[in-house]
Amino acid sequence: MPVHPLDDALRELLPRLRRFALWLTRDVPSADDLVQATLERALSRWSSRREDASLRSWLFAILYRQFLDGRRRAQRHAWLLGRLRTEEEPQWPSAEREAVAQSMLQAFGRLNAEQRSLLLWVTVEGLSYQEVAQILDVPIGTVMSRLSRARAALRRLGEGETTIPALRVLR
Amino acid sequence: MNEPSEHDIHAYVDGRLDGERRDAVELYLARHPERAAEVHGWQRDAQQLRAALAGDAATPVNPALEPAAIRARRRRRTVARLALAASLVLCVGIGGLGGWQMRSWQGASATPPMGDALTAYRLLAMEEGAQPDLVPRRDGDLQAWLDRHFQRRVAMPDLRGAGFRPVGGRLFATEQGAAAMVLYRDAAGHAISFYVRPPGPRRHLLPRGERIDDGLLAQYGSGNGYNYAMVSRAQDNDAQVAARALQPLI
Numbered sequence: 001m002p003v004h005p006l007d008d009a010l011r012e013l014l015p016r017l018r019r020f021a022l023w024l025t026r027d028v029p030s031a032d033d034l035v036q037a038t039l040e041r042a043l044s045r046w047s048s049r050r051e052d053a054s055l056r057s058w059l060f061a062i063l064y065r066q067f068l069d070g071r072r073r074a075q076r077h078a079w080l081l082g083r084l085r086t087e088e089e090p091q092w093p094s095a096e097r098e099a100v101a102q103s104m105l106q107a108f109g110r111l112n113a114e115q116r117s118l119l120l121w122v123t124v125e126g127l128s129y130q131e132v133a134q135i136l137d138v139p140i141g142t143v144m145s146r147l148s149r150a151r152a153a154l155r156r157l158g159e160g161e162t163t164i165p166a167l168r169v170l171r
Numbered sequence: 172m173n174e175p176s177e178h179d180i181h182a183y184v185d186g187r188l189d190g191e192r193r194d195a196v197e198l199y200l201a202r203h204p205e206r207a208a209e210v211h212g213w214q215r216d217a218q219q220l221r222a223a224l225a226g227d228a229a230t231p232v233n234p235a236l237e238p239a240a241i242r243a244r245r246r247r248r249t250v251a252r253l254a255l256a257a258s259l260v261l262c263v264g265i266g267g268l269g270g271w272q273m274r275s276w277q278g279a280s281a282t283p284p285m286g287d288a289l290t291a292y293r294l295l296a297m298e299e300g301a302q303p304d305l306v307p308r309r310d311g312d313l314q315a316w317l318d319r320h321f322q323r324r325v326a327m328p329d330l331r332g333a334g335f336r337p338v339g340g341r342l343f344a345t346e347q348g349a350a351a352m353v354l355y356r357d358a359a360g361h362a363i364s365f366y367v368r369p370p371g372p373r374r375h376l377l378p379r380g381e382r383i384d385d386g387l388l389a390q391y392g393s394g395n396g397y398n399y400a401m402v403s404r405a406q407d408n409d410a411q412v413a414a415r416a417l418q419p420l421i
Contacts, residue, residue, distance in 0.1 A: 007238035014236055019224065027302060029338065029356070032233050036360075039241045072299045096399070104219045123217040124224050127241060129178070144177040149211045158216060 006046070010039060013056055016125060017063060024067045026109070034070070038063040057121075057131040064117060064135060086162050106158035116148035122147065175199050184213045215386030236358050285391045286376055287343070288366035288400035289384050291352045294339055296362035303339025303354065311355055313340045319369075320349050323395055325367050328416035330355050335363055335412065345370075363413055366400040381420055390414055 017038065021031035041062050049058055085111075108116060114136075121127040121135070133140045173198045175183075182188040183196040234240060295303060307313050317325045317374035320342060326352035327337070335355035343350045349367030370376050383389075388405035391398065391415055399420050401413035 002242070004238070004242070007242075010238045018233075018236070025302075027306075029246065029360075033360070035236055036241065037314060039236065040239060040245060042353050043238075043241060044333060070298050074294060104216070104223045108220060108223075117218060119217075120224070122181075123220055129181070140178070144181060147181050148177060152209075154220075155209070155212050 009055055010042070010059075013059060016056070017059055019035060020060060020117070020120055020125075021063060021067070023120060024064075024113055034063060034067060041066065053134060054131065056125070057135055058126055059118055060117075060125075060127070061135040065119050067113070104158065105135075107154055110157050111150060111153055112148070115153060118143075118150050119154065180210060184210060184217060186395055187355055196315070206236060206327050217328050265385040282365065284380065285366070285389050285398065285400040286384075287350065287368070287383070288352070288364070288391065289387055290343070291366055292354075292362070292387060292389075293344055293365045295352060303341045305340040307339070307366050313337050317341050317353070320351055321367070325351075325395075325397060325399070326420065328365055328401075328420070329351055330363065330416055333408075333412040333415075334358060335361075337410060349415050361404060361409060363401065363403040363409060363416075365416065365417070366402060367397050370396070370398050388413070392417060394421040 002159060014035070018031055018168045021034040021038075022028065025031045025034055043061055045062075053061075108119070111119070119131065121132050122129070127135075129140055129143050133143045136143065138146075173370055177193075179188060179192055183193060186195060200210060200254050255333050273420070304317050305313065311384065317327055318339070330336075335358045336357075337353055338356050340351060340353045343352065352367075353365045355363045370393065375389055376396075379390075379392040381388060381390040383405045386403055386405055388410050389400050389402045390410070391400040393399065399417060401417045403409035403413040
């Protein structure tokens with residue numbers, strides 16, 4: 001099997017992509033499916049990639065769009081089929097449950113998907129504000145105001161204020 | 172003095188601000204203790220989040236995500252598409268026979284049964300982000316869940332011999348009452364589903380049959396007052412596993 005130079009770069013980014021996907025889907029198998037779909041898309045679109053974007057932010061962007069598309073499709077299907085499901089508490093992987101910074105993770109988990117993505121990109125992955133603006137396809141000023149809202153929300157949740165998350169996944 | 176821009180505040184929190192602009196933010200915060208408390212809180216949160224998520228990237232290796240495996244899968248799909256294109260050309264070439272065959276396909280697809288089983292499979296097995304209602308923690312969890320929702324016994328197939336384990340169950344509403352689907356996956360992530368629902372209004376019980384739709388195979392039949400379908404990839408091994416699972420039910 002031929003070895004592609006790109007594969008090493010992709011492999012190195014896998015843990016980050018999986019972590020991001022896990023915080024979006026909240027379950028390991030769907031996170032890995034999402035990563036798989038992302039890689040497939042990335043490989044098929046490799047030639048149309050914008051040179052100025054880093055590989056990492058480009059992959060994050062693909063993954064995030066796939067997640068949003070999947071959610072939209074799932075909502076349509078769900079609407080067609082009718083749902084008997086009652087909302088349950090999200091099921092977090094147990095490794096996270098046992099983490100030391102449990103309350104931080106709980107607060108983080110209660111943010112909506114976009115806020116989780118923003119904070120993950122900026123504070124954990126260290127993407128530049130410009131890169132985040134490209135991923136979300138919004139002006140940088142919008143990134144700033146959304147970041148303010150995300151940080152304020154995390155602060156509130158971390159301080160134990162009980163607020164209903166503004167937007168819940170799969171709603 | 173002017174309030175620093177939102178950009179500078181975040182850049183300060185994220186440690187991306189140097190020199191004069193950083194001094195300006197610090198000076199401003201020194202004079203505005205309320206804002207300072209908030210911004211320093213953001214800074215603490217960011218540090219805690221980084222610490223909490225640091226070990227989190229170490230999820231167990233999943234061979235399906237290996238770039239070489241993804242390339243191989245893409246190649247196989249291309250080959251399959253070419254093969255399909257070739258078979259269509261052949262079909263057109265055969266002409267009369269092809270036309271006759273076509274007519275019988277159209278006849279069958281006028282009322283294709285168990286389309287809901289295929290839709291359910293696509294929703295749960297192929298959509299990212301779609302979540303089951305129940306993720307089994309122990310053997311028997313899903314059987315107990317089925318027992319709660321169906322009056323007559325619905326025996327969930329055991330596919331462990333073929334390497335498929337149940338990973339989730341989900342209920343769907345149909346006009347005839349609740350339908351349920353149990354999803355199985357093997358180590359490579361391939362999915363097979365078991366779907367059960369009360370019989371439809373006109374076609375009460377189904378004769379044994381199967382249909383292929385966009386690469387998915389639904390094999391179905393009726394037994395014990397319910398309609399059953401096993402949905403899998405339309406591929407030899409998975410199709411056989413599904414056929415064997417359906418056998419005792421119908």
